[in-house]
Amino acid sequence: MILINLFLTFFKIGILTFGGGYAMLPLIQEEVAAHGWLTSEELINFVAVSESTPGPFAVNISTYVGMTVGGVLGAVCATLGVAMPSFIVILIVAKCYEKFRSSKIVSGCMSGLKPAVVGLIGAAVVSLGVTVFFPNGLGVYAFKDAAFYLSVAIFAVMSVFAFKKAHPILLICISAVVGIIAGYCFHIV
């Protein structure tokens, strides 16, 4: 049952993802939360793992969620699920490419989907931001917490790194070192 559920969930995610990179993130976030498969923290941790290992984010995350929830078989089902829609759609499109490219329906849908993905990732950033900046929960003392100010500081400095096109792995390593030093000095989380 869990295997079928993994396959169908990741099939749905695969069929609704348009664009590369983190276009999949809002869908993954919603589904893993709805099923209780990963916490928001675990999801962001895994984004870092995925950035530091080879291969596409889609395959990495589906393998990881599948593995966590249903072992090796779960990983196989989730990964097959995420890959299947693109595989089938590309086989169809490759046969009638000219028709597809000039289709007003396809370009019309894409004109709505491209900006939609921007808005959706924006929403994902807000909810992930709450997880990142308030590791000890949102409450009266949230703004008196050293963990809040430290993570805001790391985020601010790393944003500069990211926009200066620093390599993601370098950025992750620096964040990790700062996190370890801060952790032992302030016992934050």
Add this chain to the structure above:
Amino acid sequence: MKSESENKILSLFLTFLKIGAFTFGGGYAMIPLIQKEVVENKKWMTDEDILEIVAIAESTPGPIAINAATFVGYKTAGFFGAAFSTMGVILPSFFIIVAISFVLNKFENFPAVRYAFYGIRAGVLALIVKALWSMYKQSPKGIVPYIIMAFAFIAVAVLDINVFWVIIGCAVFGLVTSLIKGRTAK
């Protein structure tokens, strides 16, 4: 004849295995590697074909890496070419993540690891914000796209509407507005 196509399929599998094992950062990072292997080394396709792949991968559902592998495989050696290319691109990450998930679960409660991930999460958020900015730059600009962006954001962040319905709603809205625009332009 038969063995030649079998060779091609094996060669596709190995090529995409290599691409899958050596690209960090996902789909778009893979395109230059695919170009080098498929156009320059193997001469299965031309540079125009690669541009075509990017255009198709962007307007079909699913991860870019799988779209691209399936397309190259199909154009080069038909259905089995597509199947083996896709498997090739998936397998390296699959095995690496299966191995890593054992390690991750074992060490995640060590204080040093917990502190490291505390820092990493803030860094990763910066990476995602950067990705958001790049996607915004690539997205169409204008009143209608801005309305769609704002709607998608509010629908999920404030109204808590299911992402599934937001995506379908925005696709239909984009289709309807572009058809109306096409009609009034005539």
